[in-house]
Amino acid sequence: xxxxxxxxxxxxxxxxxxxxxxxxxxxxxxxxxxxxxxxxxxxxxxxxxxxxxxxxxxxxxxxxxxxxxxxxxxxxxxxxxxxxxxxxxxxxxxxxxxxxxxxxxxxxxxxxxxxxxxxxxxxxxxxxxxxxxxxxxxxxxxxxxxxxxxxxxxxxxxxxxxxxxxxxxxxxxxxxxxxxxxxxxxxxxxxxxxxxxxxxxxxxxxxxxxxxxxxxxxxxxxxxxxxxxxxxxxxxxxxxxxxxxxxxxxxxxxxxxxxxxxxxxxxxxxxxxxxxxxxxxxxxxxxxxxxxxxxxxxxxxxxxxxxxxxxxxxxxxxxxxxxxxxxxxxxxxxxxxxxxxxxxxxxxxxxxxxxxxxxxxxxxxxxxxxxxxxxxxxxxxxx
Numbered sequence: 472x473x474x475x476x477x478x479x480x481x482x483x484x485x486x487x488x489x490x491x492x493x494x495x496x497x498x499x500x501x502x503x504x505x506x507x508x509x510x511x512x513x514x515x516x517x518x519x520x521x522x523x524x525x526x527x528x529x530x531x532x533x534x535x536x537x538x539x540x541x542x543x544x545x546x547x548x549x550x551x552x553x554x555x556x557x558x559x560x561x562x563x564x565x566x567x568x569x570x571x572x573x574x575x576x577x578x579x580x581x582x583x584x585x586x587x588x589x590x591x592x593x594x595x596x597x598x599x600x601x602x603x604x605x606x607x608x609x610x611x612x613x614x615x616x617x618x619x620x621x622x623x624x625x626x627x628x629x630x631x632x633x634x635x636x637x638x639x640x641x642x643x644x645x646x647x648x649x650x651x652x653x654x655x656x657x658x659x660x661x662x663x664x665x666x667x668x669x670x671x672x673x674x675x676x677x678x679x680x681x682x683x684x685x686x687x688x689x690x691x692x693x694x695x696x697x698x699x700x701x702x703x704x705x706x707x708x709x710x711x712x713x714x715x716x717x718x719x720x721x722x723x724x725x726x727x728x729x730x731x732x733x734x735x736x737x738x739x740x741x742x743x744x745x746x747x748x749x750x751x752x753x754x755x756x757x758x759x760x761x762x763x764x765x766x767x768x769x770x771x772x773x774x775x776x777x778x779x780x781x782x783x784x785x786x787x788x789x790x791x792x793x794x795x796x797x798x799x800x801x802x803x804x805x806x807x808x809x810x811x812x813x814x815x816x817x818x819x820x821x822x823x824x825x826x827x828x829x830x831x832x833x834x835x836x837x838x839x840x841x842x843x844x845x846x847x848x849x850x851x852x853x854x
Contacts, residue, residue, distance in 0.1 A: 484826050484835050486787040487666050491830035492730075496722050500672075503718040510714075515694075518717035525724055530651050530679055532659070534686035537712035538676040538693055541640040541662025545573035545610075547710065548636045548658040548678055551688040554579050554607045560636075561601050562610040563593045564796040565815045570612055570638050571796050580805070582606070583797050585812040589755045591615060591768070591822070594814070595623040599631075608634040613642035613652050615791075615824075616668065616734075616765035617756065621647045621655040628656075636660065640676075643669045644731045646761035653679050658689075663720060668734070668765055669727045671716040730829040734764040737831055741767055744840035750847045752821075766791055769843070770821040773850040778823055780846040786839055789824045 493500075507518065519537050527535040538544050554560065556578035562570060564583040571581040582601050587594045591614045598609065609628055611619040621637075628635045635656030639645070643661055645652045653659025663675030678689050691698040696707025742753050752770035756762045768791070771777050781788045795815045797807040809816060825839055 544660035616763035618647035641765035
């Protein structure tokens, strides 16, 4: 969007503006895309191989496997660990449906643990009470780019002989105690959807591991269940990142640390702008964590009213996520109703994500904060 085209557009501040990022990497990305087009090699070619090597080195892991999406990464991670019918996977209901969708796809059952309302991540102090003889894995989500408490999760997993799959789809580059997320558990899963901190210009995903056997199994599963062409050992899927998307990701990867640094600076500035404002609770970042702020999410009462007011005033705020997964129709068969996960249910009614992307300006942040404060005060006055 070109600002100043008309009054309405001049006032719009989007939740994310991919066009501005394109101004940074567009020329180089276009050149790489043309190279791929001219090469005649469009699936599982040189760019896939090089990106897997480059991102493995960046994250600090032995193996990376490019996939079609973050959802496929979660799905194939579960398949690789042979989790299926009759098994239970402990996770959170405060996440995008892909997390639990993947569990149900393989025939396993998601078992929900309430969240720590300070971080929105799974409450590590409530995991053990949900473990049963059917439990096979813990699947924490690093929501909004905030790392879960992986040391405690790994301690529990080791004690009970459980696998750990990390949902890092919103947390590329995030760190817990100096170690990048995705490297603690058996498999880490990433999404390169265009709105992610590291996004491509289509769908894309990644699974990482330090286990060669798991790496080989994911590679086979992504290619119709066979490690050798036309030799199929099991039912697999078609989940291959195309060369154009891999080429774009290779262009973007060197920028990710700076983009994350800018997001952290923007989050700090929002915190400053909201400091002392009644009725607005800003994000909390735990000690020893490096949050990458995929979303900057505040808590406000009368959230739905404030959200509507912000939209009307040109602020592209969003709600991630308005309905917790245990109350969604897709999981109704689990028999969980309201009052099951108190912190989760309370916070899904309070959270509101504000415009956050590396290229947002301080002036835009000031406009966002000023408008949010005005809306909160107006709703408080009417209460």
